[in-house]
Amino acid sequence: MKPKLLRTLAALRRETARWRAHGLNYAVVPTMGAIHSGHTELVTQGLKRADRVITTIFVNPKQFAAHEDLGKYPRDEAGDVAKLGKAGCHAIFLPSPGEMYPHGFATTVSLSGPARAGLEDKFRPHFFDGVATVVAKLFIQTGADYAMFGEKDYQQLKVVTRMAKDLDIPIQVVGIPTVREEDGLAKSSRNVYLSQDERQQALAIYRYLMNAADRIRSGTNPQTAARAAARKLASLGFKVDYVAARNAETLAIPKDSGEPLRLIAAAWAGKTRLIDNIPV
Numbered sequence: 131m132k133p134k135l136l137r138t139l140a141a142l143r144r145e146t147a148r149w150r151a152h153g154l155n156y157a158v159v160p161t162m163g164a165i166h167s168g169h170t171e172l173v174t175q176g177l178k179r180a181d182r183v184i185t186t187i188f189v190n191p192k193q194f195a196a197h198e199d200l201g202k203y204p205r206d207e208a209g210d211v212a213k214l215g216k217a218g219c220h221a222i223f224l225p226s227p228g229e230m231y232p233h234g235f236a237t238t239v240s241l242s243g244p245a246r247a248g249l250e251d252k253f254r255p256h257f258f259d260g261v262a263t264v265v266a267k268l269f270i271q272t273g274a275d276y277a278m279f280g281e282k283d284y285q286q287l288k289v290v291t292r293m294a295k296d297l298d299i300p301i302q303v304v305g306i307p308t309v310r311e312e313d314g315l316a317k318s319s320r321n322v323y324l325s326q327d328e329r330q331q332a333l334a335i336y337r338y339l340m341n342a343a344d345r346i347r348s349g350t351n352p353q354t355a356a357r358a359a360a361r362k363l364a365s366l367g368f369k370v371d372y373v374a375a376r377n378a379e380t381l382a383i384p385k386d387s388g389e390p391l392r393l394i395a396a397a398w399a400g401k402t403r404l405i406d407n408i409p410v
C-alpha cells in the first residue's frame with residue numbers, strides 16, 4: 131500500500147475528518163523517521179487496534195540540545211515511506227519545522243513526576259519538555275484514538291502517558307515491547323552510528339541488564355545489582371550515564387520488596403549514546 135503523504139496541518143485534518151466521517155477509528159505512531167522494524171512493529175500493533183494508522187515523521191528540534199545530533203540525525207524519506215507502506219500504514223504526516231512551530235511559537239509543556247526521575251532528564255535536561263510539547267501537539271492535531279509508543283524509550287512512554295492523562299487528551303497511549311536484533315541489541319535509528327567494534331560492544335548493555343535482573347530475582351538488592359552492572363559496563367569501555375532499578379510505573383527509587391521493577395540503562399559506546407531497559 132502507498133501511504134498518503136500529508137505535509138500540512140490542513141491536509142492532516144482533511145484526511146482524519148474523512149476517516150471519522152466513515153466511522154473509522156485510528157492510531158498514531160509518532161517517530162523521528164529512519165524507520166526500522168521497531169517502528170513498523172508499532173504500526174502492526176496499531177493496525178490490530180484501529181481501522182487506520184497514521185505515522186508521523188518529525189525530527190523535533192525542541193528535544194535536541196545544541197551539542198546533540200539534530201544535524202546528523204539519519205533521514206531517508208523515500209525509504210521510510212516504502213517501509214511504512216509495506217507495514218500497512220495508511221498515512222504519514224511529515225510536517226516541516228515551520229508547520230509545527232510557526233513564527234511566534236511560545237508554549238512549552240512543563241513536566242514533573244516521571245519526567246523528573248533523575249534518569250534521561252538528568253543527562254538531557256530539556257529533552258522531555260521538547261518531547262511532551264511536540265507529542266501534545268501531535269495528539270491534538272491528529273485527534274487519534276490510540277498512540278503507539280515503544281518501551282525502548284521507557285521513561286518517555288511513562289512521561290507521555292502521564293501528560294495525556296493530566297491534560298485530558300482523549301487518547302489511549304499503548305506501550306509496545308522493544309524489538310531487538312537477533313543477538314539482543316535493541317533496534318535504534320542511532321545504531322547506524324556504531325562502528326563494527328562498537329556494535330559488538332553494544333550488546334553488553336542488554337546482557338548485563340539481563341544478568342542484573344536474574345540477580346534481583348534471586349534475592350540481590352536491586353540497587354546493588356544495578357551498580358554492579360554499571361561497573362561491569364564501565365570496565366568494558368562504556369561511559370555509563372546510569373544503570374538504575376526503578377519502580378516500573380512511577381520510576382521512583384523502589385522502597386518495598388515486591389513492587390514491579392524496571393532496569394533502565396544509558397551508556398555511550400564511543401560517540402553513540404545507547405539506551406535500553408527490561409522488566410525484572
Ligand code: AMP
Pocket residue numbers: 160161162163167168169171172278279280281282283306307308309310316317318319
Ligand atoms: P524514534 O523515532 O526512534 O525516537 O522512536 C519513535 C517510536 O518508536 C518511539 O515510541 C520509540 O520508543 C519506538 N521505538 C524505537 N525503537 C524501538 C524498538 N527497538 N522497539 C520498539 N519500539 C521502538
